[in-house]
Amino acid sequence: MQNSFTEENYLKIIHALSGRDGVEVSTNALAESTSTRAASVTDMLRKLADKGLIHYKKYQGVTLTDSGEKVAIKVIRKHRLWEVFLVEKLGFGWDEVHDIAEELEHIPSEVLVEKLDAFLGHPKFDPHGDPIPDAKGNLTEPDYLILTDVHVGEKVLMMGVLDHAPSFLQHLDRSGITLGSVLEVREINEYDKSASVQINGGPTLFISLEVSKNLLVQRR
Amino acid sequence: MQNSFTEENYLKIIHALSGRDGVEVSTNALAESTSTRAASVTDMLRKLADKGLIHYKKYQGVTLTDSGEKVAIKVIRKHRLWEVFLVEKLGFGWDEVHDIAEELEHIPSEVLVEKLDAFLGHPKFDPHGDPIPDAKGNLTEPDYLILTDVHVGEKVLMMGVLDHAPSFLQHLDRSGITLGSVLEVREINEYDKSASVQINGGPTLFISLEVSKNLLVQRR
DNA sequence: TAAAAAATTTAGACTAACCTAAAAATATAT
DNA sequence: ATATATTTTTAGGTTAGTCTAAATTTTTTA
Ligand SMILES: [Mn+2]
Ligand SMILES: [Mn+2]
Ligand SMILES: [Mn+2]
Ligand SMILES: [Mn+2]
Numbered sequence: 006m007q008n009s010f011t012e013e014n015y016l017k018i019i020h021a022l023s024g025r026d027g028v029e030v031s032t033n034a035l036a037e038s039t040s041t042r043a044a045s046v047t048d049m050l051r052k053l054a055d056k057g058l059i060h061y062k063k064y065q066g067v068t069l070t071d072s073g074e075k076v077a078i079k080v081i082r083k084h085r086l087w088e089v090f091l092v093e094k095l096g097f098g099w100d101e102v103h104d105i106a107e108e109l110e111h112i113p114s115e116v117l118v119e120k121l122d123a124f125l126g127h128p129k130f131d132p133h134g135d136p137i138p139d140a141k142g143n144l145t146e147p148d149y150l151i152l153t154d155v156h157v158g159e160k161v162l163m164m165g166v167l168d169h170a171p172s173f174l175q176h177l178d179r180s181g182i183t184l185g186s187v188l189e190v191r192e193i194n195e196y197d198k199s200a201s202v203q204i205n206g207g208p209t210l211f212i213s214l215e216v217s218k219n220l221l222v223q224r225r
Numbered sequence: 226m227q228n229s230f231t232e233e234n235y236l237k238i239i240h241a242l243s244g245r246d247g248v249e250v251s252t253n254a255l256a257e258s259t260s261t262r263a264a265s266v267t268d269m270l271r272k273l274a275d276k277g278l279i280h281y282k283k284y285q286g287v288t289l290t291d292s293g294e295k296v297a298i299k300v301i302r303k304h305r306l307w308e309v310f311l312v313e314k315l316g317f318g319w320d321e322v323h324d325i326a327e328e329l330e331h332i333p334s335e336v337l338v339e340k341l342d343a344f345l346g347h348p349k350f351d352p353h354g355d356p357i358p359d360a361k362g363n364l365t366e367p368d369y370l371i372l373t374d375v376h377v378g379e380k381v382l383m384m385g386v387l388d389h390a391p392s393f394l395q396h397l398d399r400s401g402i403t404l405g406s407v408l409e410v411r412e413i414n415e416y417d418k419s420a421s422v423q424i425n426g427g428p429t430l431f432i433s434l435e436v437s438k439n440l441l442v443q444r445r
Numbered sequence: 446t447a448a449a450a451a452a453t454t455t456a457g458a459c460t461a462a463c464c465t466a467a468a469a470a471t472a473t474a475t
Numbered sequence: 476a477t478a479t480a481t482t483t484t485t486a487g488g489t490t491a492g493t494c495t496a497a498a499t500t501t502t503t504t505a
Pocket of ligand 3: 322
């Protein structure tokens with residue numbers, strides 16, 4: 006039996022909310038993420054449990070089964086590969102591709118995914134720095150720091166974003182911050198935790214805590 | 226209001242069955258093409274008529290309105306552009322792409338289509354020789370001949386196929402007949418109308434009437 | 446041109462995915 | 476340890492798209 010568009014979305018969202026430690030996901034959290042009501046979520050959870058895709062005990066929240074995890078990772082692989090295609094081949098901005106990839110990720114056909122992957126040169130990361138699962142379903146989350154964890158004087162590489170909202174990505178564009186940028190923290194304001202950060206050895210910018218919390222970086 | 230996946234399919238099929246002269250399409254023909262029952266078609270026709278996408282009078286068959294035609298042509302444009310992408314960029318065979326394009330054709334986003342079109346170099350024909358509507362919705366069907374209309378001694382160019390079935394396309398592959406092949410009709414068998422056809426000045430093959438009827442060609 | 450056949454529509458149901466409102470279970474706070 | 480608040484589930488409905496069976500209209504045949 007094939008999984009529906011909707012079922013795939015639930016699995017993907019459970020995967021995201023469950024995190025690497027596979028913590029239980031609540032009905033309300035899913036209602037929020039799927040933009041539906043808790044009652045609708047309960048209906049779907051019963052269905053996904055019947056299909057063996059999630060572990061579900063009433064009132065106890067859900068986690069993915071191995072089978073559900075597999076499906077979720079396939080969808081994530083497709084989503085991220087299509088995002089690479091849209092940015093690298095079609096010339097979209099990284100702020101424009103998420104919604105289109107939300108649709109493309111549900112196109113079936115294993116062979117399509119593998120040919121796309123080859124066409125793109127087997128990329129390891131998507132345009133937002135998120136890792137792309139391999140064909141076998143291995144997904145390894147690199148352990149990046151958040152910019153707020155970086156001390157004054159340290160130089161780090163910008164590796165990804167936590168917030169994928171177009172407005173946030175556009176803000177980074179205007180600040181000249183892209184994947185691979187070198188960020189040196191020059192000063193941290195005691196009062197509001199805003200930071201002065203030098204970008205690629207060039208201009209120094211003020212970065213609010215709100216922005217710092219969403220920047221994934223790596224020591225060099 | 227957006228049109229659903231299903232509505233788009235109905236419009237596309239009505240367009241195909243209605244032909245260039247815009248003849249009425251019957252409920253049964255649509256049931257056949259959509260692999261549904263006549264009663265289901267009637268339901269959908271009422272809906273499409275309510276949305277102003279088709280002309281529908283009970284028992285009289287349907288035709289597209291200008292508005293419905295526009296939608297149908299957009300879907301056809303997307304279908305054929307994606308087929309070009311799959312063959313030219315991903316390396317699929319022309320016999321493998323139709324079903325995948327059936328899914329991709331429903332991905333929304335005008336800008337995606339236009340960027341894809343540009344990426345592909347604004348192709349005029351899809352891998353089966355079918356013309357690709359332009360961004361404004363102009364679709365001009367070239368008036369090709371069918372191979373059965375070609376007389377002995379004539380040389381023609383292979384320009385397209387009427388049957389898109391994988392088995393037919395694979396048969397052409399095995400015969401060495403592709404878009405652009407030069408076909409010279411050497412002999413036509415009186416009894417079964419099979420033809421001896423020389424391919425690209427090379428080997429001469431027997432071609433059954435069944436095959437001839439599905440080959441679109443052009444005099445040079 | 447009336448009867449028979451074929452095509453089409455209507456009537457009544459079903460499933461997937463959603464909803465609101467009410468009931469039940471769990472968690473929190475006095 | 477209750478009472479209150481929060482979360483989750485259940486009950487009962489809706490819509491889109493499908494179905495079968497029956498009724499109706501159109502077409503064909505005699
Ligand atoms: Mn995304
Ligand atoms: Mn991404
Ligand atoms: Mn096709
Ligand atoms: Mn085609």
